[in-house]
């Protein structure tokens with residue numbers, strides 16, 4: 648894709664100066680090291696790990712510690728933790744301090760039952776006293792940039808966003824991300840960007856808007872409508888990491904092109920190689936099957952390919968199916 652011709656708007660989080668205003672959302676099961684590295688090649692200024700259990704970290708569980716693995720090329724990196732016990736959260740922050748992460752993010756948005764029943768995630772929006780204590784303890788343990796990512800509140804009619812965002816600022820958070828759906832909504836309905844506008848108006852720390860940025864133009868629209876300092880993208884980047892470079896091109900006044908079949912193929916192959924390197928061939932083949940469904944969404948002749956890879960069990964059949972499909976697409980494009 649073409650080089651950017653203007654300097655993009657920038658975002659600063661505490662001492663961390665980001666090269667632009669685009670952030671990859673934390674997504675459990677998705678934003679692993681390979682995905683983050685690939686997104687970074689498309690210009691995202693900041694990438695975030697998936698949410699990591701503070702308790703799991705403090706128990707030194709091998710699997711949980713594995714989520715902290717990072718690569719120098721993805722820096723600056725934000726690590727997101729979740730939990731409900733102030734001391735455990737602070738202890739987890741100390742463990743993250745041993746990594747190269749520049750930003751620690753506290754999850755105040757996860758609505759999943761397994762998480763909220765422990766008092767963590769979005770459940771913390773119902774307990775300002777506990778939240779205050781968590782931020783106080785974590786702030787003491789974590790001298791680097793501290794952020795939190797929150798929902799609009801627990802359920803409609805109980806708007807909390809402003810109060811909670813102010814509490815976070817008062818307690819020393821360096822930025823707040825807001826996904827303006829209520830926890831009770833899950834992913835239904837549309838995110839209410841007017842809540843981002845309100846939060847932005849009442850804080851002096853940077854506010855990052857999130858929710859329903861699915862096309863490049865949505866990101867510019869969100870920033871313009873809400874005045875947010877940054878924009879975070881989740882689902883819009885799955886199978887479509889080019890969204891970041893496309894937004895930067897749009898910002899520079901250039902109409903972005905879709906990636907060619909060849910570019911797409913090379914990108915997917917690189918993603919696959921990275922996965923193989925980080926999780927081994929077996930895990931990579933399993934994850935890639937899911938990712939390929941996203942990467943090939945809307946492409947010609949994709950339904951047969953998508954049906955075929957659903958049945959594929961091993962790495963060699965997967966690469967063969969991929970080769971056949973992309974060769975057929977390239978042939979068709981000639």
Ligand SMILES: Cc1cc2nc3c(=O)[nH]c(=O)nc-3n(C[C@H](O)[C@H](O)[C@H](O)COP(=O)(O)O)c2cc1C
Nearest residue numbers: 672673674675697698796826858859860880881882
């Ligand atoms: C598969 C999936 C996993 C997610 N995992 C997390 C997570 O670990 N931590 C978090 O704060 N939000 C998580 N989210 C929420 C996203 O970060 C984001 O707030 C939400 O998807 C709305 O943004 P979007 O419309 O750009 O997708 C997840 C979302 C999805 C779709």
